[in-house]
Amino acid sequence: MSYLLEANGIVKDYTGHKALDDVTVHVPEGSVYGLLGPNGAGKTTLIRIINHITAPDAGEVIFDGRPLTADDVKHIGYLPEERGLYKKMKVGEQAIFFARLKGLDKRDAEKRLKEWFERMEIGNWWNKKVEELSKGMAQKVQFIITVLHRPKLLIFDEPFSGFDPINANILKREILRLRDEGSTVIFSTHNMSSVEELCDHITLINRSRNILTGNVEELRRSFGGNRFRLRFEGELSSLAEAIKPVVSYIGEDEEENRGQGESVIVELSDAATRRDLVDIANRATDLVGFEPVMPSINNIFINAVRNSSEMPVENK
Amino acid sequence: MELSLIIQREYFERVRRKSFIITTILMPVIMIAMMAFPAVISILSGPEKKTIAVVDPSGIVGNALPAHGELSFAPVEMSVEEAKADNNYDGVLVIGENLVSDDTDVSLYTREAVSLATEESISGELSRIVEQKRLQRYDIENLDQIIAAVQSHVRMQTFTLGDDGEKETSSAISYMIGIVMMMILYMFILMYGQMVMTSIIEEKANRVLEVVVSSVKPYTLLMGKLLGIGCVALTQILIWAFIILAFTMWGLPAILSSATDMDSATLSLVLGIGNPAYIMKLFGCMTLFLVGGYLFYSSIYAAIGSSVDNIQDASQLTSFATMPIIIGLLLAFTVVNDPTSQLAFWTSVIPFTSPMVMMSRMPFGVAGWEIALSAVLLFVSVLFMIWLSAKIYRIGIFMYGKKPNIKDLVRWAKYK
Numbered sequence: 001m002s003y004l005l006e007a008n009g010i011v012k013d014y015t016g017h018k019a020l021d022d023v024t025v026h027v028p029e030g031s032v033y034g035l036l037g038p039n040g041a042g043k044t045t046l047i048r049i050i051n052h053i054t055a056p057d058a059g060e061v062i063f064d065g066r067p068l069t070a071d072d073v074k075h076i077g078y079l080p081e082e083r084g085l086y087k088k089m090k091v092g093e094q095a096i097f098f099a100r101l102k103g104l105d106k107r108d109a110e111k112r113l114k115e116w117f118e119r120m121e122i123g124n125w126w127n128k129k130v131e132e133l134s135k136g137m138a139q140k141v142q143f144i145i146t147v148l149h150r151p152k153l154l155i156f157d158e159p160f161s162g163f164d165p166i167n168a169n170i171l172k173r174e175i176l177r178l179r180d181e182g183s184t185v186i187f188s189t190h191n192m193s194s195v196e197e198l199c200d201h202i203t204l205i206n207r208s209r210n211i212l213t214g215n216v217e218e219l220r221r222s223f224g225g226n227r228f229r230l231r232f233e234g235e236l237s238s239l240a241e242a243i244k245p246v247v248s249y250i251g252e253d254e255e256e257n258r259g260q261g262e263s264v265i266v267e268l269s270d271a272a273t274r275r276d277l278v279d280i281a282n283r284a285t286d287l288v289g290f291e292p293v294m295p296s297i298n299n300i301f302i303n304a305v306r307n308s309s310e311m312p313v314e315n316k
Numbered sequence: 317m318e319l320s321l322i323i324q325r326e327y328f329e330r331v332r333r334k335s336f337i338i339t340t341i342l343m344p345v346i347m348i349a350m351m352a353f354p355a356v357i358s359i360l361s362g363p364e365k366k367t368i369a370v371v372d373p374s375g376i377v378g379n380a381l382p383a384h385g386e387l388s389f390a391p392v393e394m395s396v397e398e399a400k401a402d403n404n405y406d407g408v409l410v411i412g413e414n415l416v417s418d419d420t421d422v423s424l425y426t427r428e429a430v431s432l433a434t435e436e437s438i439s440g441e442l443s444r445i446v447e448q449k450r451l452q453r454y455d456i457e458n459l460d461q462i463i464a465a466v467q468s469h470v471r472m473q474t475f476t477l478g479d480d481g482e483k484e485t486s487s488a489i490s491y492m493i494g495i496v497m498m499m500i501l502y503m504f505i506l507m508y509g510q511m512v513m514t515s516i517i518e519e520k521a522n523r524v525l526e527v528v529v530s531s532v533k534p535y536t537l538l539m540g541k542l543l544g545i546g547c548v549a550l551t552q553i554l555i556w557a558f559i560i561l562a563f564t565m566w567g568l569p570a571i572l573s574s575a576t577d578m579d580s581a582t583l584s585l586v587l588g589i590g591n592p593a594y595i596m597k598l599f600g601c602m603t604l605f606l607v608g609g610y611l612f613y614s615s616i617y618a619a620i621g622s623s624v625d626n627i628q629d630a631s632q633l634t635s636f637a638t639m640p641i642i643i644g645l646l647l648a649f650t651v652v653n654d655p656t657s658q659l660a661f662w663t664s665v666i667p668f669t670s671p672m673v674m675m676s677r678m679p680f681g682v683a684g685w686e687i688a689l690s691a692v693l694l695f696v697s698v699l700f701m702i703w704l705s706a707k708i709y710r711i712g713i714f715m716y717g718k719k720p721n722i723k724d725l726v727r728w729a730k731y732k
Contacts, residue, residue: 048714054714073531080526080527082526083523084519084524084525084526084527085527086325086329086519088329089329097325098528101322101528101531
């Protein structure tokens with residue numbers, strides 16, 4: 001797999017506080033890469049390093065096969081979490097200003113902007129001052145400014161905050177369309193449902209370190225590998241008694257029960273096989289369903305953060 | 317390329333504002349109006365006449381008191397009390413019988429306080445009359461001719477010795493110009509320096525800064541802002557220079573020729589100051605020190621602006637920039653009284669004070685090498701200050717929350 005961006009062993013030390021400690025991120029070309037982590041984990045610092053705004057104390061950033069230079073920021077579009085525009089400037093004028101900063105010439109910028117304004121249904125805002133726009137409206141303008149110069153790498157920090165569901169969907173559609181047109185997207189968030197919809201790969205950063213990295217589907221499969229949903233007709237207590245030797249966990253099914261009979265979630269113990277479980281369960285009750293359970297990224301996230309936080313962390 | 321884009325944005329955002337256009341055009345109009353106001357008033361209305369009754373039973377003075385400015389004198393045949401009660405007269409001058417031998421035998425009663433100048437000129441006239449009477453006692457032949465020949469009216473012209481020969485100057489007018497120029501410079505440095513600071517705080521507060529620095533280096537943004545706002549200051553000063561130049565070339569002579577009561581010596585001096593070449597030279601030097609002083613101080617203001625979250629937090633740190641500017645102004649007020657002193661020299665080479673002090677000295681004439689030394693030192697310090705400011709700026713713009721103190725700024729400046 002070819003990577004558009006590789007950040008290897010990044011360390012960033014602010015006096016008395018390690019913001020990043022040996023963080024590694026490999027972003028495959030043409031993918032949507034989720035950068036996850038609780039608040040204060042170091043995501044924004046990593047993004048600033050990728051953007052060449054701050055320099056790492058150790059480690060290297062490879063962009064498109066070469067070490068990252070200041071000129072590469074022309075090929076990056078960054079939508080910061082805390083966004084802002086010049087309030088007194090008109091929308092169109094301002095968009096052209098930012099486009100030209102990224103190296104587009106004026107006429108080209110104007111043509112592309114008109115297209116984007118149509119697509120985002122904001123064609124008549126061109127001559128409005130930014131201070132006249134609502135927050136959501138300004139966010140749309142900001143999104144366009146971020147993607148206008150067709151950067152190879154797009155970085156969105158919490159892009160959906162402040163959007164209503166309709167506009168959030170427009171944004172999702174546009175992000176996926178940009179990926180399909182060849183852009184690579186880094187997507188920093190703690191909104192897990194959007195991660196499942198959009199991301200191909202993720203890395204989870206907690207307390208300045210990677211604690212989990214991989215392909216979303218593979219992660220879900222590997223984390224859910226031993227969990228199953230049993231549907232049955234009969235007594236739960238007799239089923240529980242019977243399967244006790246082969247499972248390490250029995251719990252309620254949190255999902256709404258839509259199928260036939262009762263359902264329960266179990267985790268297979270390491271020594272047992274699926275066949276054992278099905279045989280025993282079928283003997284104890286009338287088994288009507290058996291399926292592997294994929295954990296949501298949300299659960300993976302919470303568990304991973306909890307586990308890593310329990311580990312002793314070298315800080316300072 | 318990016319730098320010029322940022323400069324353009326900063327520049328046009330301000331120059332297009334109505335407030336800029338209004339102040340730029342209005343300020344010189346107000347200044348000229350204030351200069352021309354007294355002359356215009358005197359042309360339009362003429363002075364208010366006041367008549368003083370002269371009670372002179374012994375006839376020593378008689379009709380000999382000439383009218384002086386707005387004052388005229390009328391000899392009356394009344395007693396002192398009658399004259400005081402008569403509302404036709406604004407005052408009563410009582411001449412005693414013994415005035416010729418006793419200098420103190422004269423009194424003036426007025427309804428309103430009399431200015432010192434009026435009082436002096438009346439006693440001057442009286443002294444002249446008394447002296448004449450005393451001389452007459454000696455029965456000298458052809459006395460009137462002798463007195464006319466002896467009388468003199470001394471008017472001194474002052475010259476400055478300089479490289480390019482002797483120049484006619486007037487220290488009073490140089491003093492005034494010095495003060496006006498240093499006040500303008502002070503105002504510009506303070507106003508535009510704080511404009512730089514406010515605009516950085518604003519960018520930081522509404523988070524547009526993070527969007528911009530993802531496209532350009534923080535250093536480029538800082539330089540663009542300093543230069544862009546500096547161009548606004550230059551535009552303003554150039555427009556003012558143009559308006560004042562146009563006024564002195566065409567407006568001033570017209571006003572002066574109609575202002576009849578200004579005597580010819582003052583007239584020629586004012587016209588000498590109104591010499592376009594002289595004004596151009598002053599404005600040239602002023603621009604040089606304005607640019608230097610602005611860049612020096614605004615980079616300090618920029619560092620402060622980058623480190624705080626809002627204007628309120630800035631007030632404490634701002635004194636690090638504002639205090640030296642005010643000290644510079646106060647020193648300049650001292651120096652303008654003695655523009656060649658040691659104090660003048662040393663405060664002209666220290667970049668914290670040199671812009672203001674040099675402005676106060678400039679109209680008196682300053683040696684070329686001193687101007688060069690002062691300017692070179694100022695601009696070298698400007699480079700250092702911008703370098704230092706950029707180091708603080710690049711860290712400061714990402715610091716939110718804690719209100720920083722000077723120690724934090726020093727620590728940030730030391731970061732690699």
